[in-house]
Amino acid sequence: xxxxxxxxxxxxxxxxxxxxxxxxxxxxxxxxxxxxxxxxxxxxxxxxxxxxxxxxxxxxxxxxxxxxxxxxxxxxxxxxxxxxxxxxxxxxx
Amino acid sequence: xxxxxxxxxxxxxxxxxxxxxxxxxxxxxxxxxxxxxxxxxxxxxxxxxxxxxxxxxxxxxxxxxxxxxxxxxxxxxxxxxxxxxxxxxxxxxxxxxxxxxxxxxxxxxxxxxxxxxxxxxxxxxxxxxxxxxxxxxxxxxxxxxxxxxxxxxxxxxxxxxxxxxxxxxxxxxxxxxxxxxxxxxxxxxxxxxxxxxxxxxxxxxxxxxxxxxxxxxxxxxxxxxxxxxxxxxxxxxxxxxxxxxxxxxxxxxxxxxxxxxxxxxxxxxxxxxxxxxxxxxxxxxxxxxxxxxxxxxxxxxxxxxxxxxxxxxxxxxxxxxxxxxxxxxxxxxxxxxxxxxxxxxxxxxxxxxxxxxxxxxxxxxxxxxxxxxxxxxxxxxxxxxxxxxxxxxxxxxxxxxxxxxxxxxxxxxxxxxxxxxxxxxxxxxxxxxxxxxxxxxxxxxxxxxxxxxxxxxxxxxxxxxxxxxxxxxxxxxxxxxxxxxxxxxxxxxxxxxxxxxxxxxxxxxxxxxxxxxxxxxxxxxxxxxx
Amino acid sequence: xxxxxxxxxxxxxxxxxxxxxxxxxxxxxxxxxxxxxxxxxxxxxxxxxxxxxxxxxxxxxxxxxxxxxxxxxxxxxxxxxxxxxxxxxxxxxxxxxxxxxxxxxxxxxxxxx
Numbered sequence: 001x002x003x004x005x006x007x008x009x010x011x012x013x014x015x016x017x018x019x020x021x022x023x024x025x026x027x028x029x030x031x032x033x034x035x036x037x038x039x040x041x042x043x044x045x046x047x048x049x050x051x052x053x054x055x056x057x058x059x060x061x062x063x064x065x066x067x068x069x070x071x072x073x074x075x076x077x078x079x080x081x082x083x084x085x086x087x088x089x090x091x092x093x
Numbered sequence: 094x095x096x097x098x099x100x101x102x103x104x105x106x107x108x109x110x111x112x113x114x115x116x117x118x119x120x121x122x123x124x125x126x127x128x129x130x131x132x133x134x135x136x137x138x139x140x141x142x143x144x145x146x147x148x149x150x151x152x153x154x155x156x157x158x159x160x161x162x163x164x165x166x167x168x169x170x171x172x173x174x175x176x177x178x179x180x181x182x183x184x185x186x187x188x189x190x191x192x193x194x195x196x197x198x199x200x201x202x203x204x205x206x207x208x209x210x211x212x213x214x215x216x217x218x219x220x221x222x223x224x225x226x227x228x229x230x231x232x233x234x235x236x237x238x239x240x241x242x243x244x245x246x247x248x249x250x251x252x253x254x255x256x257x258x259x260x261x262x263x264x265x266x267x268x269x270x271x272x273x274x275x276x277x278x279x280x281x282x283x284x285x286x287x288x289x290x291x292x293x294x295x296x297x298x299x300x301x302x303x304x305x306x307x308x309x310x311x312x313x314x315x316x317x318x319x320x321x322x323x324x325x326x327x328x329x330x331x332x333x334x335x336x337x338x339x340x341x342x343x344x345x346x347x348x349x350x351x352x353x354x355x356x357x358x359x360x361x362x363x364x365x366x367x368x369x370x371x372x373x374x375x376x377x378x379x380x381x382x383x384x385x386x387x388x389x390x391x392x393x394x395x396x397x398x399x400x401x402x403x404x405x406x407x408x409x410x411x412x413x414x415x416x417x418x419x420x421x422x423x424x425x426x427x428x429x430x431x432x433x434x435x436x437x438x439x440x441x442x443x444x445x446x447x448x449x450x451x452x453x454x455x456x457x458x459x460x461x462x463x464x465x466x467x468x469x470x471x472x473x474x475x476x477x478x479x480x481x482x483x484x485x486x487x488x489x490x491x492x493x494x495x496x497x498x499x500x501x502x503x504x505x506x507x508x509x510x511x512x513x514x515x516x517x518x519x520x521x522x523x524x525x526x527x528x529x530x531x532x533x534x535x536x537x538x539x540x541x542x543x544x545x546x547x548x549x550x551x552x553x554x555x556x557x558x559x560x561x562x563x564x565x566x567x568x569x570x571x572x573x574x575x576x577x578x579x580x581x582x583x584x585x586x587x588x589x590x591x592x593x594x595x596x597x598x599x600x601x602x603x604x605x606x607x608x609x610x611x612x613x614x615x616x617x618x619x620x621x622x623x
Numbered sequence: 624x625x626x627x628x629x630x631x632x633x634x635x636x637x638x639x640x641x642x643x644x645x646x647x648x649x650x651x652x653x654x655x656x657x658x659x660x661x662x663x664x665x666x667x668x669x670x671x672x673x674x675x676x677x678x679x680x681x682x683x684x685x686x687x688x689x690x691x692x693x694x695x696x697x698x699x700x701x702x703x704x705x706x707x708x709x710x711x712x713x714x715x716x717x718x719x720x721x722x723x724x725x726x727x728x729x730x731x732x733x734x735x736x
Contacts (some may be wrong), residue, residue: 026308026310029308029311038425041426042423042425042426043311044304044311045425045426045428045429046425047304047308047311048301048304048308048429049301049428049429049432051301051304051308052245052248052297052300052301052304053297055245056245056248056249056252059105059249060102060105060249060252060253060256063101063102063104063105063253064098064101064102266636266639266640266643266645266646266700266703266704266707267643267645267646267704267707267708268704268705268707268708269708270708283701283704287697287700287701287704288697288700288701290693290696290697291693291694291697431686435690440687440690442687444625444691445687445690445691445694448690448691448694448695448697448698449694451694451697451698452694452697455697455701
């Protein structure tokens, strides 16, 4: 992780933003549904609207962080924190 | 990525859009055309053009229906409206089960009062519509994924593009033609900033229309939520229909009962307060006949499908049911409905449809100029490098080539013989073959007037489309004007405008080539420093 | 109604364009917009744009009126831009006859020019 060259770092960051961002906004949607208790058709419509906006915000944030390493770490940390939270709240896919 | 927020946003803007920009261009262009899906299909079915002028359409339709399906299960008449100026009828014959969704269908020839036979089978506007969110020739879900990813990148590109601008309103109104890169920047900004609300709306709503595919984990179905409701509604009405059918079957008698359609029609129109687009008659010609009139305008934006008011009369001409639908229930469903109908334009009247179309054109300009801007900015340093060459080849094929392919598609519609098997597929094959030809041309021969040739070819095709239309349609353009077939005439007009745009672009390429050659001769030694 | 709305929108955007540095010359001959003048033009311009909502409202129901208004904003903005480039004379004439923002100029505090 510390000895990677620039193009590899960049690739890792892009991956962190796309995949990590996807997972992160996914868990945000799941948590949101869990907290509001919305279900069924409304839930699908709501995630449809919330997901893409949060994905967008996350990608913009992850690309505005000053260094590659910090961005990757940020993606990893926030993902693991929220997924853990979700798991302990009794989340199931 | 070092060097600050704005710089990283510029990086994000450039690369997120460049990766898929040709897909985006195709999506934007075909999607913009899809606002006129029904209209394009009308243009592409010239046999139906004679149906454009129908006096007393209701009478004509009921006469025809009486001759083909007396005592049918139901008749449906779709009256000429602003989108499809033909008189169409569907019916279910006596004793026929409701298997196919609409039963038999015909378009009425107003002169003879009979159906128009052998109208050509055409891919029509539907091909463009499906292409803009599923592409073609790939499995449906793959196509949706590609389009979805492209839209997400577009969304990112739009927002990062807004962020990267220090003062977005400073050069809001400036367009400086003839200044190389500056002109391209201006065109790009013009296309994007001026219609920014539209771009954000269309990209965002497009994304969540694809949510069923992109958010596969949410356990929904393909249509992302609407299916449930629709299925339910369909189910309920199916049951009702069955119940009604069972209740009515023994009592229905074969005794011709005529009803005064004209009087009811006028009353229904005044009650609805808007033009009527559809008439459904169940159990026609019997005592149980019920006539339902459906208006053409939606009462609220939060409906995506349906949502038009209806009134139903019985055989004595008494009003028995009226249905003025309210909007969707709940804030979430309402928001969803509004956003969705904004994208699909179901609500749009003629003016709104043109406004949407105009914004779509601006979006196409934005994507196209963005693609060209990329190579324009890098021309000096990178010409000859593989990356640059790939991008410029794809630019040519993706922008000018798509116009050539579209032109060929419309030409194929009129020139492929009407009777052959799989005619609609031939139109599509010709579309892709001409696109492929453009791709090959731009890969191997783009250095030699690539842009000029393709733009001129596309321009020529679009310029001559109205001529082709006049020659191959049973109704001439003058007759179409007197009949008021504005749908068709608008198509021809837009095609002329497109031709003008393409020729202007070709002229621009020509003069630019001349200028740069002149400059190369005079200042060839200073070239690096300029 | 639609034309009235479009006209109001075009006049509104002309106010806004008059406040940008690039097209200031078209309207005032020379110089650059001072802060006071710019704010004044902004206010009047936005008022015009909002006023254009009224004819839209009278022709459509509320939701549709917003959509039509936004669509017309796009058309108007592009129209003003193209007019400024290809026919500044027309813009100047519209400015003289239709733009109330012009009248406010003498009353604004003058900064050193």
